[in-house]
Amino acid sequence: xxxxxxxxxxxxxxxxxxxxxxxxxxxxxxxxxxxxxxxxxxxxxxxxxxxxxxxxxxxxxxxxxxxxxxxxxxxxxxxxxxxxxxxxxxxxxxxxxxxxxxxxxxxxxxxxxxxxxxxxxxxxxxxxxxxxxxxxxxxxxxxxxxxxxxx
Numbered sequence: 001x002x003x004x005x006x007x008x009x010x011x012x013x014x015x016x017x018x019x020x021x022x023x024x025x026x027x028x029x030x031x032x033x034x035x036x037x038x039x040x041x042x043x044x045x046x047x048x049x050x051x052x053x054x055x056x057x058x059x060x061x062x063x064x065x066x067x068x069x070x071x072x073x074x075x076x077x078x079x080x081x082x083x084x085x086x087x088x089x090x091x092x093x094x095x096x097x098x099x100x101x102x103x104x105x106x107x108x109x110x111x112x113x114x115x116x117x118x119x120x121x122x123x124x125x126x127x128x129x130x131x132x133x134x135x136x137x138x139x140x141x142x143x144x145x146x147x148x149x150x151x
Contacts, residue, residue, distance in 0.1 A: 028136030035100050035107050035131070038138070043094055045087045051080045054138040061142040063127065070143070090115040090123065098126075107131040113145065124148070 028034065034053075041049040060079045065071025073082050087093060093115035100109045108130060115123040127145025131138060 026135075030102055030105060030107065030133045030136055032100060032102055034136065035102060035109065036097075039095060039097055039100075039109065039111075045091070045093065047080050047084045047087070050083060051076055054079060054141075055134055058138050059140050061140070063143045063145050089119075090117045092116055093123065105133045107133070 038050070038053045041053060044050075054076055056076045058074070058076055058079055060073040060082065061069045062071040062073065062082070073079050093113065095109075095111040095113050098110045098112065100107060108128060110126070110128045112126050113123055117123065125145040125148060127143060130140075130142040130144075132140040132142075
Protein backbone atom coordinates (compact mmCIF):
# COMPACT_ATOMS: atom_id res chain seq x y z
CA UNK A 1 0.00 0.00 0.00
CA UNK A 2 1.33 3.46 -0.86
CA UNK A 3 1.34 6.22 1.78
CA UNK A 4 1.45 9.13 -0.67
CA UNK A 5 5.17 9.80 -0.26
CA UNK A 6 6.28 6.89 -2.42
CA UNK A 7 6.17 6.63 -6.16
CA UNK A 8 4.08 3.78 -7.44
CA UNK A 9 5.96 1.11 -9.32
CA UNK A 10 4.38 -0.60 -12.31
CA UNK A 11 3.83 -3.64 -10.08
CA UNK A 12 1.64 -1.52 -7.76
CA UNK A 13 -0.67 -0.26 -10.49
CA UNK A 14 -3.66 -2.29 -11.57
CA UNK A 15 -6.17 -1.62 -14.31
CA UNK A 16 -9.78 -2.68 -14.30
CA UNK A 17 -11.80 -3.51 -17.38
CA UNK A 18 -15.38 -4.72 -17.24
CA UNK A 19 -15.19 -7.79 -14.99
CA UNK A 20 -11.47 -8.48 -15.35
CA UNK A 21 -8.53 -7.14 -13.34
CA UNK A 22 -4.95 -7.55 -14.44
CA UNK A 23 -1.57 -6.13 -13.53
CA UNK A 24 -0.24 -3.77 -16.19
CA UNK A 25 3.09 -5.55 -16.38
CA UNK A 26 1.78 -9.09 -16.07
CA UNK A 27 3.49 -11.34 -18.57
CA UNK A 28 1.59 -14.37 -19.79
CA UNK A 29 2.50 -17.04 -22.28
CA UNK A 30 1.08 -16.96 -25.78
CA UNK A 31 -0.89 -20.18 -26.15
CA UNK A 32 -3.61 -21.51 -28.41
CA UNK A 33 -6.01 -21.14 -25.46
CA UNK A 34 -5.13 -17.44 -25.13
CA UNK A 35 -5.73 -17.00 -28.86
CA UNK A 36 -9.10 -18.77 -28.48
CA UNK A 37 -10.02 -16.44 -25.58
CA UNK A 38 -9.20 -13.41 -27.73
CA UNK A 39 -11.49 -14.87 -30.41
CA UNK A 40 -14.28 -15.30 -27.86
CA UNK A 41 -13.76 -11.70 -26.77
CA UNK A 42 -14.14 -10.50 -30.37
CA UNK A 43 -17.32 -12.56 -30.81
CA UNK A 44 -18.74 -11.02 -27.62
CA UNK A 45 -18.23 -7.58 -29.25
CA UNK A 46 -17.37 -6.28 -25.75
CA UNK A 47 -14.64 -3.78 -26.59
CA UNK A 48 -13.36 -3.58 -23.00
CA UNK A 49 -12.99 -7.36 -22.93
CA UNK A 50 -11.24 -7.33 -26.31
CA UNK A 51 -8.87 -4.54 -25.35
CA UNK A 52 -7.87 -6.29 -22.11
CA UNK A 53 -5.75 -8.48 -24.42
CA UNK A 54 -3.97 -5.57 -26.18
CA UNK A 55 -0.80 -3.68 -25.22
CA UNK A 56 -1.12 0.07 -24.68
CA UNK A 57 1.05 0.73 -27.76
CA UNK A 58 -0.74 -1.77 -29.99
CA UNK A 59 -1.35 -1.30 -33.71
CA UNK A 60 -4.30 -2.66 -35.69
CA UNK A 61 -3.74 -2.84 -39.45
CA UNK A 62 -7.28 -2.96 -40.86
CA UNK A 63 -8.07 -4.92 -44.02
CA UNK A 64 -8.84 -1.83 -46.07
CA UNK A 65 -8.06 1.83 -45.96
CA UNK A 66 -6.05 4.65 -47.52
CA UNK A 67 -2.61 3.12 -46.95
CA UNK A 68 -0.88 0.13 -48.59
CA UNK A 69 -1.25 -1.60 -45.19
CA UNK A 70 -4.99 -0.82 -45.12
CA UNK A 71 -5.70 1.56 -42.27
CA UNK A 72 -3.16 1.80 -39.44
CA UNK A 73 -4.79 2.40 -36.06
CA UNK A 74 -2.25 2.92 -33.27
CA UNK A 75 -2.77 2.93 -29.53
CA UNK A 76 -5.21 1.15 -27.26
CA UNK A 77 -7.73 4.02 -27.10
CA UNK A 78 -7.80 4.41 -30.90
CA UNK A 79 -8.23 0.67 -31.50
CA UNK A 80 -10.99 0.57 -28.86
CA UNK A 81 -12.85 3.38 -30.67
CA UNK A 82 -12.50 1.77 -34.11
CA UNK A 83 -13.85 -1.54 -32.82
CA UNK A 84 -16.71 0.10 -30.90
CA UNK A 85 -17.67 2.07 -34.01
CA UNK A 86 -17.51 -1.08 -36.16
CA UNK A 87 -19.78 -3.03 -33.80
CA UNK A 88 -22.35 -0.21 -33.91
CA UNK A 89 -22.49 -0.58 -37.72
CA UNK A 90 -22.25 -4.40 -37.75
CA UNK A 91 -23.86 -5.46 -34.47
CA UNK A 92 -23.90 -9.19 -35.27
CA UNK A 93 -20.33 -9.48 -36.57
CA UNK A 94 -19.03 -12.98 -35.85
CA UNK A 95 -15.82 -14.88 -36.58
CA UNK A 96 -15.85 -18.67 -37.01
CA UNK A 97 -12.31 -19.95 -36.64
CA UNK A 98 -11.11 -22.39 -39.32
CA UNK A 99 -7.71 -22.90 -37.68
CA UNK A 100 -5.08 -21.12 -35.63
CA UNK A 101 -1.48 -21.67 -34.72
CA UNK A 102 1.13 -20.12 -32.47
CA UNK A 103 4.85 -19.78 -33.25
CA UNK A 104 6.91 -18.00 -30.61
CA UNK A 105 5.48 -14.50 -30.13
CA UNK A 106 3.43 -14.69 -33.33
CA UNK A 107 0.18 -16.37 -34.26
CA UNK A 108 -2.12 -16.83 -37.24
CA UNK A 109 -5.92 -17.12 -37.18
CA UNK A 110 -7.84 -18.13 -40.30
CA UNK A 111 -11.57 -17.49 -40.05
CA UNK A 112 -14.84 -16.70 -41.79
CA UNK A 113 -16.47 -13.45 -40.75
CA UNK A 114 -20.23 -12.99 -41.10
CA UNK A 115 -22.61 -10.23 -40.20
CA UNK A 116 -25.16 -7.71 -41.43
CA UNK A 117 -24.17 -4.06 -41.70
CA UNK A 118 -26.60 -1.22 -41.08
CA UNK A 119 -26.42 -0.26 -44.78
CA UNK A 120 -27.64 -3.73 -45.83
CA UNK A 121 -24.21 -5.15 -46.68
CA UNK A 122 -23.96 -8.84 -45.84
CA UNK A 123 -20.53 -9.99 -44.66
CA UNK A 124 -19.45 -13.52 -45.51
CA UNK A 125 -15.70 -13.49 -46.09
CA UNK A 126 -12.75 -15.71 -45.39
CA UNK A 127 -9.85 -13.91 -43.82
CA UNK A 128 -6.94 -14.14 -41.47
CA UNK A 129 -5.18 -12.24 -38.75
CA UNK A 130 -1.43 -12.14 -38.38
CA UNK A 131 -0.73 -11.48 -34.71
CA UNK A 132 2.38 -10.30 -32.92
CA UNK A 133 2.46 -10.43 -29.11
CA UNK A 134 4.65 -8.93 -26.42
CA UNK A 135 4.48 -10.49 -22.96
CA UNK A 136 1.27 -12.25 -23.98
CA UNK A 137 -0.55 -9.07 -25.09
CA UNK A 138 -1.37 -8.09 -28.68
CA UNK A 139 1.21 -5.70 -30.06
CA UNK A 140 0.16 -5.90 -33.74
CA UNK A 141 -2.99 -7.28 -35.36
CA UNK A 142 -2.80 -7.36 -39.15
CA UNK A 143 -6.10 -8.32 -40.80
CA UNK A 144 -6.68 -9.62 -44.32
CA UNK A 145 -9.85 -10.87 -45.98
CA UNK A 146 -10.97 -12.07 -49.36
CA UNK A 147 -12.93 -9.68 -51.54
CA UNK A 148 -16.02 -11.41 -52.87
CA UNK A 149 -17.33 -10.10 -56.18
CA UNK A 150 -19.16 -11.55 -59.13
CA UNK A 151 -16.77 -12.20 -62.01
